[in-house]
Amino acid sequence: MIRRFRGESLHKVDAKGRVSVPAAFRRVLEEGDPDFSRGSSPNFVIVYGGVRGNCLEGYTINSISKVDKLISKLPRFSKDREMLERFINTQSTYMQLDETGRIVLSHRLKEKIGIGDEAIFAGMGEKFQIWEPKNYQNELNALDSSFENLSEDENPFLKLDQLQD
Amino acid sequence: MIRRFRGESLHKVDAKGRVSVPAAFRRVLEEGDPDFSRGSSPNFVIVYGGVRGNCLEGYTINSISKVDKLISKLPRFSKDREMLERFINTQSTYMQLDETGRIVLSHRLKEKIGIGDEAIFAGMGEKFQIWEPKNYQNELNALDSSFENLSEDENPFLKLDQLQD
DNA sequence: TGCCATCTTATGGGATATCATGGAATTTTA
DNA sequence: TAAAATTCCATGATATCCCATAAGATGGCA
Numbered sequence: 039m040i041r042r043f044r045g046e047s048l049h050k051v052d053a054k055g056r057v058s059v060p061a062a063f064r065r066v067l068e069e070g071d072p073d074f075s076r077g078s079s080p081n082f083v084i085v086y087g088g089v090r091g092n093c094l095e096g097y098t099i100n101s102i103s104k105v106d107k108l109i110s111k112l113p114r115f116s117k118d119r120e121m122l123e124r125f126i127n128t129q130s131t132y133m134q135l136d137e138t139g140r141i142v143l144s145h146r147l148k149e150k151i152g153i154g155d156e157a158i159f160a161g162m163g164e165k166f167q168i169w170e171p172k173n174y175q176n177e178l179n180a181l182d183s184s185f186e187n188l189s190e191d192e193n194p195f196l197k198l199d200q201l202q203d
Numbered sequence: 204m205i206r207r208f209r210g211e212s213l214h215k216v217d218a219k220g221r222v223s224v225p226a227a228f229r230r231v232l233e234e235g236d237p238d239f240s241r242g243s244s245p246n247f248v249i250v251y252g253g254v255r256g257n258c259l260e261g262y263t264i265n266s267i268s269k270v271d272k273l274i275s276k277l278p279r280f281s282k283d284r285e286m287l288e289r290f291i292n293t294q295s296t297y298m299q300l301d302e303t304g305r306i307v308l309s310h311r312l313k314e315k316i317g318i319g320d321e322a323i324f325a326g327m328g329e330k331f332q333i334w335e336p337k338n339y340q341n342e343l344n345a346l347d348s349s350f351e352n353l354s355e356d357e358n359p360f361l362k363l364d365q366l367q368d
Numbered sequence: 369t370g371c372c373a374t375c376t377t378a379t380g381g382g383a384t385a386t387c388a389t390g391g392a393a394t395t396t397t398a
Numbered sequence: 399t400a401a402a403a404t405t406c407c408a409t410g411a412t413a414t415c416c417c418a419t420a421a422g423a424t425g426g427c428a
Contacts, residue, residue, distance in 0.1 A: 045225065050379065054413080060380050073204050081204065099204055106207065106328065106364045114270070118359040123327040124346055125360075130326075131210040139377075142413070215389065219403080271373050304387075307403080 041066045043096075043161030048171065051155050055143040060159050063096075063166055064139050070098020079135040084168075086150050087129020092177070093151055093166040094143075096133075101164050102126075143168075206231045208261075208326030213336065216320050220308040225324050228261075228331055229304050235263020237305040249333075251315050252294025257342075258316055259308075259333040261298075266329045267291075308333075 047060045059067070064080070073082040083102045085095045097105075105126060112119035133141050143153065151170055158169040169177070190196065212225045224232070229245070248267045250260045262270070270291060277284035298306050308318065316335055319348040323334040334342070355361065 052380070056379085061377060071204075083209070087374085105363070108329065108366050111366055118362065120327075121346060121350065122359050124325075124343075127207060127209050127328045128325045132206070135205075136414075138379085139417080140305070144413090183224050212386085217390070220391085226387060302405080303389085362409095 039184070041069055042161075042163045043166040045157060049157055049159065050150070051143065051153060051157050053114045054176060055145065055148060056140045057143060058128050058140050059135060059166075063159060063161065064135060064161050067096075067098055067135065072099060079137065081132060083130055084133050084147070085126065085130040087125055091150070092169070094147060095162075096166045096168065097164070102130075136187045148182055168181065204235055207328045208331040209328075211323060211325045214322050214324065216308065216313070216318060216322050220313060221305045221306060222322050223303070223305050224300060226304065228324060228326065229300060232261075232263055232300065235265040237264060244302065246297055246299050248295055249298050250291060250295040251252070251312055252290045256315070257334070257338050259312060260327075261331045262329070262334065267295075269329075271296075277361070 043066055045060070045062060049057050049060070061082055065081040067082045068074045071082065072150045074080045081099055083097045083099070085097065107154060109119060109122045109126065109189070131147075143157075148154075151168065152173065153168075153170045156171050158171050158174045160167045160169060160174065208228055208231055210225070210227060214222050216222045216226070232245040232247045233239045236247065239245045246264055248262045248264065250262065250267075274284060274287045274291065277287070300306060308322075312318075316333065317338065318333075318335045321336050323336050323339045325332045325334060325339065350358075353359075
């Protein structure tokens with residue numbers, strides 16, 4: 039089975055910026071790091087820029103490498119490539135879990151998403167997100183109300199089955 | 204894992220032109236220098252010419268070799284080749300990190316990109332850039348706004364998935 | 369089914385190493 | 399020989415490592 043990031047949970051952020059990554063997510067990060075071996079700690083990547091500036095996004099090494107490979111196919115120095123590198127590489131950082139399954143969010147990262155002493159981890163399949171709890175709730179509410187206003191043929195649930203490969 | 208240049212950070216430039224290269228970048232430079240051995244300091248290349256005159260670009264030895272090879276494939280004496288050699292070979296220089304992970308930017312290089320006493324390092328995958336902070340911010344802003352004006356089928360993120368191997 | 373032993377998880381505190389930066393001393397070079 | 403460049407040493411801040419503990423979760427077994 040290929041594990042995916044699922045579920046949401048709330049964690050404390052201590053004075054040093056340390057947060058526990060949910061145990062279930064750790065398993066996914068381990069599977070997604072080709073260099074991981076039992077006894078070591080998996081690496082992964084956090085993207086903090088991009089379109090949505092209000093949360094951090096965590097990717098396994100494998101899934102970010104996929105993106106990197108695609109970007110590398112674009113012509114060097116092309117506008118598209120520079121733009122993607124800027125959003126994906128410049129505004130991201132390598133992370134490594136520590137022995138106890140934590141990462142440390144630098145002052146800069148905490149500031150970026152307005153985090154104080156708590157953080158929400160939200161599984162999103164191939165990636166996960168880290169939110170300041172209030173912002174997360176707002177996001178959920180916004181999502182609910184925009185969903186309610188959709189017409190039948192805009193409903194993504196209904197579109198899903200038409201994509202059949 | 205093959206590390207790439209990721210992330211951005213701000214560093215002081217002292218009166219002698221010394222700047223610390225971000226520690227994460229040093230690891231990439233070490234891996235990308237075939238002659239590097241533990242205890243020594245990696246070499247790399249800084250390109251200061253090129254289309255964009257407003258920043259410096261740092262390449263590992265391995266990745267500049269890749270570019271060199273590509274250039275060598277162009278017909279000798281062709282206009283294209285002359286131009287690229289001029290930009291990539293003529294307007295570039297070898298650099299070596301010192302013991303403490305710093306390089307020194309000559310007066311000439313600082314002038315080239317308008318640097319005073321601070322510099323931004325920005326990871327771009329196979330290369331990194333060095334910017335004067337204000338110029339960098341302008342670049343980011345320009346990027347953001349040009350991104351917002353893109354139509355759906357110009358969006359480089361969406362184009363990526365069409366490249367699917 | 370209820371209880372206990374064990375493992376995992378989430379969290380905290382203190383010690384240690386690395387990083388970024390500055391200044392002085394020494395060498396090179398023009 | 400003065401200016402520029404390089405080497406060496408010093409230090410505060412940050413990040414990393416190591417150890418500790420309490421609360422859950424898990425599993426075995428009577």
